[in-house]
Amino acid sequence: GENVEQHPSTLSVQEGDSAVIKCTYSDSASNYFPWYKQELGKRPQLIIDIRSNVGEKKDQRIAVTLNKTAKHFSLHITETQPEDSAVYFCAASNAAKAAGNKLTFGGGTRVLVKP
Amino acid sequence: DGGITQSPKYLFRKEGQNVTLSCEQNLNHDAMYWYRQDPGQGLRLIYYSQIVNDFQKGDIAEGYSVSREKKESFPLTVTSAQKNPTAFYLCASSIQGGNTNEKLFFGSGTQLSVL
Numbered sequence: 001g002e003n004v005e006q007h008p009s010t011l012s013v014q015e016g017d018s019a020v021i022k023c024t025y026s027d028s029a030s031n032y033f034p035w036y037k038q039e040l041g042k043r044p045q046l047i048i049d050i051r052s053n054v055g056e057k058k059d060q061r062i063a064v065t066l067n068k069t070a071k072h073f074s075l076h077i078t079e080t081q082p083e084d085s086a087v088y089f090c091a092a093s094n095a096a097k098a099a100g101n102k103l104t105f106g107g108g109t110r111v112l113v114k115p
Numbered sequence: 116d117g118g119i120t121q122s123p124k125y126l127f128r129k130e131g132q133n134v135t136l137s138c139e140q141n142l143n144h145d146a147m148y149w150y151r152q153d154p155g156q157g158l159r160l161i162y163y164s165q166i167v168n169d170f171q172k173g174d175i176a177e178g179y180s181v182s183r184e185k186k187e188s189f190p191l192t193v194t195s196a197q198k199n200p201t202a203f204y205l206c207a208s209s210i211q212g213g214n215t216n217e218k219l220f221f222g223s224g225t226q227l228s229v230l
Contacts (some may be wrong), residue, residue: 001174043223049216103157105157
């Protein structure tokens, strides 16, 4: 089955700097790559996703890039703010292969933005 | 902050005891999921249900059971056969299951600990 690895496991950045989280996946047929943010004590929430027919997607200060050849995708957060402090999870799935919207998640990255 | 509700927030299990975690959603979603969250391991899928009266095993189903008698409810039972049940359990739903890639809506989770 699919295997998703996420790095780094923890990331500390100064407020205003950029943060980058990288994920690699094993199944070349995976075609959907969402990112979820889980603030302390709260439920995970989708912040951005990308499908395999595009290479990059942006939403204000966050962006995701996908390299299908290398089988990796990354989350980029620019101009980080204290409210960006959270655990971020990447995930991958192949809807055509796995019925039921089955996502395989990475291990998570704890991001701390220092003021 | 409604939509999908999990209860209780904290649960303790004695040796040899079965316990049931509740998950209710009022979003009229067809699909529901149970994930287990362990530190540093991301979210792992236990069971999922694409429609009422139907459910499938996820990646770590051993020691767990579910039912889906009503569209809005997807309870998870942690049986005595689950030897390492201490974890944070997250329930989620999506508009439909099947061969789609969709946003997951998560509950606020239940922390299960062994006495």
